[in-house]
Amino acid sequence: MxxxxxxxxxxxxxxxxxxxxxxxxxxKLRSLRSTLWSLVAAVVLGIGLPCVFAAVTSSHxxxxxxxxxxxxxxxxxxxxxxxxxxxxxxxxxxxVISGEYxxxxxxxxxxxxxxxxxxxxxxxxxxxxxxxxxxxxxVLIAFFASQAIxxxxxxxxxxxxxxxxxxxxxxxxxxxxxxxxxxxxxxxxVRNTAGGIALFAGxxxxxxxxxxxxxxxxxxxxxxxxxxxxGRDVFSLTAGAHDLGxxxxxxxxxxxxxAAIAIAAVLLVRRDT
Amino acid sequence: MIEARALTKDYGAKRAVxxxxxxxxxxxxxxxxxxxxxxxxxTMRLALGLDRxxxxxxxxxxxxxxxxxxxxxxxxxxxxxRSVHTGRSAYNHLLALAQTHGIPRRRVDExxxxxxxxxxxxxxxxxxxxxxxxxxxxxxxxxxDPQTLLLDEPVNGLDPEGIHWIRNLLxxxxxxxxxxxxxxxxxxxxxxxxxxxxxxGRGRLIADLPVDExxxxxxxxxxxxxxxxxxxxxxxxxxxxVVVASDGDVLEVSGLTAAQVGEEAAANGIVLxxxxxxxxxxxxxxxELTREDVEFQAGVREPERAVA
Numbered sequence: 001m002x003x004x005x006x007x008x009x010x011x012x013x014x015x016x017x018x019x020x021x022x023x024x025x026x027x028k029l030r031s032l033r034s035t036l037w038s039l040v041a042a043v044v045l046g047i048g049l050p051c052v053f054a055a056v057t058s059s060h061x062x063x064x065x066x067x068x069x070x071x072x073x074x075x076x077x078x079x080x081x082x083x084x085x086x087x088x089x090x091x092x093x094x095x096v097i098s099g100e101y102x103x104x105x106x107x108x109x110x111x112x113x114x115x116x117x118x119x120x121x122x123x124x125x126x127x128x129x130x131x132x133x134x135x136x137x138x139v140l141i142a143f144f145a146s147q148a149i150x151x152x153x154x155x156x157x158x159x160x161x162x163x164x165x166x167x168x169x170x171x172x173x174x175x176x177x178x179x180x181x182x183x184x185x186x187x188x189x190v191r192n193t194a195g196g197i198a199l200f201a202g203x204x205x206x207x208x209x210x211x212x213x214x215x216x217x218x219x220x221x222x223x224x225x226x227x228x229x230x231g232r233d234v235f236s237l238t239a240g241a242h243d244l245g246x247x248x249x250x251x252x253x254x255x256x257x258x259a260a261i262a263i264a265a266v267l268l269v270r271r272d273t
Numbered sequence: 274m275i276e277a278r279a280l281t282k283d284y285g286a287k288r289a290v291x292x293x294x295x296x297x298x299x300x301x302x303x304x305x306x307x308x309x310x311x312x313x314x315x316t317m318r319l320a321l322g323l324d325r326x327x328x329x330x331x332x333x334x335x336x337x338x339x340x341x342x343x344x345x346x347x348x349x350x351x352x353x354x355r356s357v358h359t360g361r362s363a364y365n366h367l368l369a370l371a372q373t374h375g376i377p378r379r380r381v382d383e384x385x386x387x388x389x390x391x392x393x394x395x396x397x398x399x400x401x402x403x404x405x406x407x408x409x410x411x412x413x414x415x416x417x418d419p420q421t422l423l424l425d426e427p428v429n430g431l432d433p434e435g436i437h438w439i440r441n442l443l444x445x446x447x448x449x450x451x452x453x454x455x456x457x458x459x460x461x462x463x464x465x466x467x468x469x470x471x472x473x474g475r476g477r478l479i480a481d482l483p484v485d486e487x488x489x490x491x492x493x494x495x496x497x498x499x500x501x502x503x504x505x506x507x508x509x510x511x512x513x514x515v516v517v518a519s520d521g522d523v524l525e526v527s528g529l530t531a532a533q534v535g536e537e538a539a540a541n542g543i544v545l546x547x548x549x550x551x552x553x554x555x556x557x558x559x560x561e562l563t564r565e566d567v568e569f570q571a572g573v574r575e576p577e578r579a580v581a
Contacts, residue, residue: 004387004445005387005415005418005442005445005446005449006449008380008383008384008387008415008418009377009379009380009383010380010418011346011374011376011377011380011416011417011418012375012376012377013375014343014345014346014374014375014376014417015342015343015374015375016342016343016344016373016374017375020372020373020374020375021373023372024369024370024372024373025369027365027368027369027372028358028361028365028369031361031362031365031369032358032360032361033360034360099358099360100358103355103357103358103359103360104354104355104356104357105356105357105358105361105366106356107318107321107323107352107354107356108356108357108366108370108413110322110323111321111322111323111344111345111348111350111356112344112345112370112373112374113344113373114321114322114338114339114341114344115339272318272323272324272325273318273323273324
């Protein structure tokens with residue numbers, strides 16, 4: 001007796017390779033609605049919010065006091081979307097891996113790639129590339145669109161060629177990319193969507209304001225090294241007195257990303273699935 | 274070929290698999306039987322490298338699963354717990370798994386067709402019935418044209434037509450020389466599919482033998498006799514190892530063969546209207562064999578064991 005299985009297209013020279021795992025992870029990422037909605041939200045908010053802020057600023061400019069006007073900075077307007085897009089990117093980063101644990105997909109994934117680490121590398125690489133490729137145009141469009149709205153007001157007119165501006169705008173996309181990777185690491189460490197998102201929110205939104213409770217000398221010494229502050233250095237136009245510097249801060253932020261992925265890798269290999 | 278050697282797995286203080294050794298051979302369907310919670314799924318997870326053994330080894334096709342460069346080509350698995358992202362379509366699920374090994378896309382299409390999911394292949398798996406989920410799991414198991422199949426409760430949730438389909442599929446895969454290892458907690462299902470049985474209870478090996486031998490060994494041998502002289506025959510058959518139950522003119526004798534009963538009757542001139550050896554059903558044999566283990570699960574404490 002011969003089964004119909006023997007009549008199917010032969011599998012050929014099969015073998016698990018890193019590029020093949022990357023292709024598989026790309027298929028997984030693009031084939032979930034949660035991915036598409038999160039990324040659409042990140043793009044829409046990343047562009048929409050700066051346009052709204054620009055429009056509001058433009059229409060209220062006439063009534064603003066000189067002091068209030070001095071507080072407005074065109075880059076803050078252009079990059080306002082980064083602050084909101086980070087929510088979508090962070091949550092999606094957690095979901096990329098915690099969703100597999102939640103549904104049981106992880107068992108199929110790890111059966112196909114029992115050495116496991118290629119899956120983590122592929123997920124991080126695919127998610128980082130997708131995030132950067134989408135967020136770079138998003139921040140650029142946000143910059144030009146908001147400039148088109150407020151650029152007629154001389155103090156708010158700014159050019160990409162002005163010192164630090166290109167670095168800050170591209171930095172917005174870099175920040176989101178590394179943030180996504182950190183969150184993917186968090187998701188892999190806690191293996192649970194709710195826990196991963198809570199950890200992300202805690203690190204980026206809860207801990208930084210808590211630092212204000214500390215004596216200011218402690219706060220100044222510690223706060224710049226926290227992930228959120230270090231990451232922001234790369235898309236802030238000017239560095240504050242206690243900030244680490246644009247690239248030093250971003251370097252530290254990348255270090256956090258590497259640490260999250262490294263811890264996730266160790267746990268992934270050691271733990272039962 | 275699957276070879277477990279002194280396989281042991283603890284989850285915290287609970288020992289799920291206890292010093293289990295067995296070999297699953299190619300060319301036949303081997304049933305893996307045990308009450309719920311007896312360690313079948315754990316053994317399968319260990320075979321797939323999803324969990325690491327506390328002690329001992331389990332090798333598939335000669336090596337630990339993790340050491341195979343193309344694991345889906347070695348072992349196709351259907352796990353009892355769902356292993357599919359509910360938000361993804363069946364097609365994309367299979368495609369993503371196929372891509373890790375460079376399995377051609379055409380094979381994915383063919384498998385979707387083979388398991389009867391063509392019309393729903395683009396639907397999200399979350400909307401699938403249990404039976405459709407099982408069919409998807411079978412398709413995933415067959416993706417890599419594996420030499421060994423490891424299926425945990427494959428008929429769960431299938432309709433009779435689906436069950437029939439699985440049985441034939443498993444038999445034909447075994448006939449091609451593949452190793453087919455199928456778990457179930459239903460003996461009746463195994464009796465129709467399996468050639469060989471590995472029975473476990475409380476994580477320990479209870480039996481490792483061909484299906485028919487299993488029945489012969491585990492079942493109580495009963496002989497059914499119908500005679501108008503039931504009371505007299507009953508008295509004649511009485512003996513230390515013989516138990517006779519009577520119901521009107523019918524006797525059910527255990528401890529003697531049909532031949533012994535017939536000769537005794539003939540020697541005493543008793544007329545028999547019926548004389549038949551009764552085979553206990555597989556289900557009865559299985560329940561008999563695993564009774565202690567089921568009772569344990571109802572709350573009897575296991576004696577403390579040193580944990581390796």
